[in-house]
Amino acid sequence: MASTEEHQNLIKVEEGWPVLQKGVDKLIKIIEGDKNQSFSSEDYMLYYTTVYNMCNPNPSGGICQVLYEKYNNIFEEHITSKVLPSLQGKKDEALLQELVKRWSNHKTMTRWLCRFFHYLDRCFVPMRKVPPLQELGLLSFYNLILGEMNNQIRDAIKCMIDWEREGEDIDQALIKNVTAIYVDVGQGSMKYYEKDFEETMFKDTAAFYSTKASNWLKNESYKDYMLKVECCLKHERDTVSCYLQNRSQKKLLEIVEYELLSVHATELQEKNSLTHLH
Structure with missing residues (x-):
């Protein structure tokens, strides 16, 4: 009462x-x-x-x-x-x-x-x-x-991430x-970060480097292509920690490696073989 x-x-x-x-x-x-x-x-x-x-x-x-x-x-x-x-x-x-x-x-x-x-x-x-x-x-x-x-x-x-990737x-x-x-x-939960940002960011990253890979394969030697891959991976390692959550880093690097190397493994092998023939 x-x-x-x-x-x-x-x-x-x-x-x-x-x-x-x-x-x-x-x-x-x-x-x-x-x-x-x-x-x-x-x-x-x-x-x-x-x-x-x-x-x-x-x-x-x-x-x-x-x-x-x-x-x-x-x-x-x-x-x-x-x-x-x-x-x-x-x-x-x-x-x-x-x-x-x-x-x-x-x-x-x-x-x-x-x-x-x-x-x-x-x-x-x-x-x-x-x-x-x-x-x-x-x-x-x-x-x-x-x-x-x-x-x-x-x-x-x-747009801002892509600008930085372009230098x-x-x-x-x-x-x-x-x-x-x-x-x-x-x-404390990462569900909104994953669902509303990270998933799309990964897709955008894959599309960005897929386009780069196609252009570089046409125009670069095997050696220059591999140097560009090294620079891209270094860039993602150095910059991703500045503004993305730590959890994103491993997956992001895997995506970059996949789009630049795994997808084009056969073509790169052929390019490398042609280099040695010359």
Whole structure:
């Protein structure tokens, strides 16, 4: 049974939500770059106790469900109204730079909102066996941004990796920060990195070196071809560790070797034999 004092502190959703909405509005201003806004410890306690008083005395009840859904809606509204439009229309490096900035902002937003709504994590989440607040926040970005724009994001990464393979300097840290998003969303799992980035990157790598191999076989001697293979393998070894997950390296090198050597083993043997005949 809840005490009389607890009953007196109860807040209805229509009373408490405007208080929380003010905090959300301030948070969005902060992450959108307003330097005049900040949170005090008193602000934090106000939002936390507002949620607490709305949820008591039934921490797995209907009001908590409403708050849980409203928490998720905060992200959805912000992403669709601010984040998605800031990315649409951009491509290549400009797209990736904006994506990294927006992901950093999103993680800040998730961290603060998890604090405000922490009481839901303590009681409602384990009782109802629903995703924790942090996971819900991170997945909202994944579903609404990567779900909408992952092809463009992967194409931008592919372009930059290919530019580097052709000898141009690129921002390796930028690619590393983008590929880290797939890992961060998984919170320890590599499933998003594998499914939404790595598989396609391997296919793109195979296609890139397949084209190279065909051109070099037509135009290069056996010796020059093998020198190019050596340079490619060295490049992939030296650069892949800069911006891809360690797990990708072995498979990537196997793909390069396969496309440059295994696929054309017979032709290379013939080329080598002709070299010795001359």
